[in-house]
Amino acid sequence: MKLDMTTLAEGSTTISFEVQASEIGPDPNLPEILMPVRVEALVFKRHSQVLIEGKLETVVKMVCSRCLESAPVKIQGEIRYDFRSLADETPSLKEEELKPDELDVEWYEGVDLDLNDPIRQSLILSLPMRPLCSEQCLGLCPNCGSNLNLVKCQCREEDDSNPFRKLKGLKFN
Numbered sequence: 001m002k003l004d005m006t007t008l009a010e011g012s013t014t015i016s017f018e019v020q021a022s023e024i025g026p027d028p029n030l031p032e033i034l035m036p037v038r039v040e041a042l043v044f045k046r047h048s049q050v051l052i053e054g055k056l057e058t059v060v061k062m063v064c065s066r067c068l069e070s071a072p073v074k075i076q077g078e079i080r081y082d083f084r085s086l087a088d089e090t091p092s093l094k095e096e097e098l099k100p101d102e103l104d105v106e107w108y109e110g111v112d113l114d115l116n117d118p119i120r121q122s123l124i125l126s127l128p129m130r131p132l133c134s135e136q137c138l139g140l141c142p143n144c145g146s147n148l149n150l151v152k153c154q155c156r157e158e159d160d161s162n163p164f165r166k167l168k169g170l171k172f173n
């Protein structure tokens with residue numbers, strides 16, 4: 001996704017767009033992207049400087065941390081960027097008039113702002129540590145390994161008649 005900054009009005013504008021998965025991936029740090037990335041952002045343009053703050057959302061394919069099945073997982077991220085032109089000869093002007101808070105500075109050449117890199121980075125940072133196929137995922141039986149979302153194993157019933165059942169609940173440190 002390239003944003004032609006000459007098409008943006010001075011001041012603030014709201015933009016929303018979709019970026020095809022093929023523009024962002026494949027990337028070794030990202031799982032497969034299953035849906036176009038939806039981006040909504042507030043853009044503030046002043047001369048050659050463009051500040052972009054927004055949210056993005058997509059669905060990626062991850063392995064559920066409970067049942068170990070591949071599943072589509074929704075990802076939501078943020079982008080906060082301060083695009084500055086390499087051709088800008090008055091950097092001090094921007095420094096004084098616009099003091100963005102903790103925005104990542106990205107330099108651009110010509111008139112195109114390349115948003116693919118910021119979007120990619122944001123997605124990587126937004127990946128869940130413990131993805132779930134669903135909040136209600138029942139996971140695997142710790143005893144027989146059955147996927148409890150798909151089958152109801154007999155382990156619990158067997159446990160009830162097992163005199164050592166209580167020992168299983170003990171934790172050794």
Ligand SMILES: [Zn+2]
Nearest residue numbers: 064067133137
């Ligand atoms: Zn699961």
Ligand SMILES: [Zn+2]
Nearest residue numbers: 141144153155
């Ligand atoms: Zn079982």
